[in-house]
Structures are given as structure tokens and as C-alpha cells.
Ligand SMILES: [Zn+2]
């Protein structure tokens with residue numbers, strides 16, 4: 295990783311004129327970067343100075359650079375944030391898909407371990423990332439919830455994070471208890487930030503629903519999300535379907551192929567479903583003995599041929615396979631196996647595959663992002679959202695007395 299040059303405004307010998315120029319340059323640089331604030335373009339927050347273009351006649355640039363394209367009013371943009379496994383590869387972090395709609399709203403389906411790194415690279419507007427739909431409570435699907443909760447709070451979310459997730463076979467195995475424990479586990483973190491950050495952004499709210507029912511669990515502003523059961527080791531795994539403006543996105547959490555998915559995904563526009571390794575691949579990758587490798591790959595997950603058979607039943611406008619590593623020697627074999635049972639439109643998703651979807655067109659590309667990206671900064675709404683004073687009185691007196699004197703600077707600006 296490249297480091298910033300700290301001596302841009304440094305003390306190198308130079309003549310007075312150049313020094314003067316540098317002073318002007320440095321002060322303009324400082325004034326330009328003193329406050330990280332997004333620009334608002336057509337009501338959408340984008341990083342300062344970024345000008346998103348309107349896409350005409352489906353002429354998309356070959357690569358998608360974050361925040362450089364407007365989503366059309368009738369368009370849905372789906373980004374594979376993470377497509378891999380609990381034991382991540384740097385090329386494939388764990389499961390997460392982001393759906394952005396032409397009405398300005400964003401929806402996250404799963405936030406597996408590593409997903410927040412990708413979201414940072416996408417320079418997302420965290421204020422919008424306030425809804426997560428969790429397919430089940432494996433770390434590779436919800437492992438980064440706490441990270442999103444707190445990172446989003448620092449980076450612009452001034453409202454609670456809402457997590458919609460399934461019940462389990464008993465209350466302690468459901469989403470509500472999971473979120474209650476996340477809140478409890480991070481009490482030190484959240485109480486230490488309270489006051490500095492907006493009060494409401496520090497809240498995380500569980501919306502637990504019955505895993506065993508097909509039901510609409512979200513219905514606002516013309517966006518409908520339906521849950522239906524999935525079969526994955528134990529009770530409490532589900533899949534989702536999002537409908538908006540005549541477009542549909544189906545997200546399969548972990549499952550073997552099942553009748554609910556075949557019914558709910560039928561004819562949908564974009565259908566995402568897991569498509570797992572073969573036992574032999576998993577033995578080679580993870581070192582599992584055959585018995586365990588077979589159980590994982592072929593009994594609790596969907597093998598490539600099963601994915602293909604399911605998609606042949608569902609017939610989506612675009613089938614999307616994920617939940618494996620896209621290393622060449624692995625992916626080619628999975629692809630060939632899928633093609634034995636399915637010959638329709640197919641995307642083998644890797645991290646940061648992006649699909650732009652309208653009624654007449656689906657564009658599939660890859661995202662390229664800046665590995666040194668900064669957050670776009672907090673909005674005026676975040677600045678002015680209700681909050682208390684920064685936390686004080688949380689350290690013992692004896693501890694405070696150990697503070698070295700003269701180390702903390704006096705304020706250089708008025709503090710209200
Ligand atoms: Zn999984």
C-alpha cells in the first residue's frame with residue numbers, strides 16, 4: 295500500500311518565491327480538505343468533486359467506478375459485495391449483496407465477514423445503509439453486522455441500523471437474541487462514543503420474523519421484501535425476494551435446492567443462489583477428510599449441478615452463482631458442472647461484480663475501486679442530529695491523574 299508523502303508542505307530548501315507559492319498551495323489544500331463533506335447531486339450524496347454521469351442507451355463504461363454513474367429512475371443496481379466463505383480468501387470475502395434502486399434507496403442482503411471492507415471501497419453513503427436482511431446467523435452471512443453498525447454510525451448514519459432476520463427453533467437461536475447480544479457485547483464501544491455521535495445512529499434494531507412462513511416482511515415506498523424458508527443444517531435459514539417497480543431480485547441464503555425457492559424465484563429478473571464447491575475441491579482447499587467435505591458441499595449446500603437444475607426450473611433473466619472462490623482452477627470446473635444442467639443466462643459472481651438491471655437490459659461488469667478511498671464524510675443531517683455531550687466521567691479519578699500534563703492542545707476554534 296502506498297503512503298501519503300508527509301513532506302508535501304515540508305521544510306525543503308527553496309527560494310522565497312517558491313516558498314510563497316507553497317504557502318498558498320498548502321493553505322488552499324488545508325481549506326479544501328478541512329471538512330470532509332459529500333456533494334449532493336440530484337438529492338444523492340456523492341464524494342466531494344465526483345460528478346456522476348447519466349447513462350444513455352445502455353452505453354455503460356466497461357468498468358464501474360463507484361459514484362460515477364447515476365442510477366436511472368427505472369433501474370436497479372446490484373453489487374456482489376462478498377461471494378466467498380467463512381474462511382475468507384482475499385479475493386472473496388463472505389456473503390453480502392447490495393441492491394440500490396432508482397428511487398434512491400439501498401438494501402443490504404447479508405453482511406458476511408469482510409463485507410465492510412468492500413463497502414468502504416465503494417465509498418457508499420452510509421446514511422442509506424440502514425437496512426440489512428439477514429438470511430441466517432452464520433458468520434459468513436452476518437459476521438460484519440457490528441462493523442457496519444459502528445462504521446456506518448461514524449461515517450454518516452444518524453438513524454438506527456435495522457436488521458431483519460429469521461427466528462430459530464427456540465428464542466435463543468433467533469435474530470432478536472443475536473442482536474441483543476451484539477448490543478451487549480459492544481457496550482464498551484457504544485457507550486464510549488455516545489454523545490460524540492448522533493444518539494439514534496447508536497441504536498441497532500432487530501426485526502425478527504417467523505423463518506417457517508412465506509411472508510412480506512418489508513413494504514415501504516413501493517419496495518416489497520418477501521421471506522421464504524430455506525433448508526440449511528438447522529431451522530432458521532431463509533431466502534428473500536425484493537420487488538420494486540416491476541423488477542425483482544431474489545437472494546438465496548444458504549440452502550439445498552428447495553420448493554419454496556423454485557416457486558418464489560420463478561421468472562424473476564435476477565436470481566442469486568449459492569453454488570458450492572465439489573467435495574474434491576473442498577478437500578484440496580480446506581484439507582477436510584472426504585466424509586466432512588461431502589457433508590458440507592453436497593448435503594447442506596447446493597452443488598453446481600443442483601444450482602443448474604434449479605435455474606432451469608426458475609428460468610430467471612439472469613442467474614447468479616456465488617459462495618465459492620473464483621480462483622481459476624476452481625471456478626472453471628464449477629462453471630462446467632453448472633452448464634451440464636443449465637444453459638440460460640449466467641453470471642459467476644465474484645466480489646464486486648455489478649449488475650445494472652432495467653426492464654429491457656442487464657449489464658454485467660466489475661467494479662474497480664480506490665484502495666485508498668476515504669469515506670465521503672458526514673452530512674449536515676448527521677451534524678445536526680440530536681446528541682449529547684462527549685462521554686466524560688467514565689474513567690476512574692486515579693486513572694485520570696496519570697495523564698501527563700501539557701500534552702493536549704488547547705482548542706484552536708470556538709467550541710459551542
Ligand atoms: Zn454461507
Ligand SMILES: [Zn+2]
Nearest residue numbers: 430432526548
Ligand atoms: Zn450457512
